[in-house]
Amino acid sequence: MSNLVNVPKNGSLVNSNSNQNFPTLSNWLDDIFNRDLPSVVTSNFNTGITLPKVNIKESADDFTVEMAVPGLKKSDFQIDIDNQVLSISTETKEENKHKEENYTRREFSYSSFKRTFALPESVNDEKINASYNEGILSILLPKKEEAKQKPARSIKIS
Incomplete structure (x- = not known):
């Protein structure tokens, strides 16, 4: 088992007494939004022209x-x-x-x-x-x- 503490995006520490088998809604949402999107989704995401040099x-x-x-x-x-x-x-x-x-x-x-x-x-x-x-x-x-x-x-x- 890991000794690292999960720190959500908002910077507040997770309650260390919580049951780790049941993640809180906040932890679950942080998990979803912190995850990298699969390359299938991002492969054609930004195909427009950027501001040229x-x-x-x-x-x-x-x-x-x-x-x-x-x-x-x-x-x-x-x-x-x-x-x-x-x-x-x-x-x-x-x-x-x-x-x-x-x-x-x-x-x-x-x-x-x-x-x-x-x-x-x-x-x-x-x-x-x-x-x-x-x-x-x-x-x-x-x-x-x-x-x-x-x-x-x-x-x-x-």
Whole structure:
């Protein structure tokens, strides 16, 4: 017999004088909710897209936003600019129907995300372009001419 004391989620100790052959309702519920769900239940539980990771690079001429979003098509993306805010979103839906003996099994899949970024005023929003290659969405945000870093130069003293 174990000498360990069962401590429920709420942190209160179980009455040590209770008959261990008859668990209390509280212990029974804690037992159910503390148990790991079988892999059959959890295997397809979270198949949606999580918030994708983003890299933002700055050069003298532009900013580049790179987003890791494998498994999508470029037609799945919606990229908008409104009031100096860049919005990148996607929404995918899939429905599979399998007809078998006496029933039809339907499996639905839905996933979406939306990331927004405030653009600096130095970005020329008329010349922004995007590409999607091998799971990476790249958005090029060119800087306005007056915002581009000018090369260093020497000034002669007269």
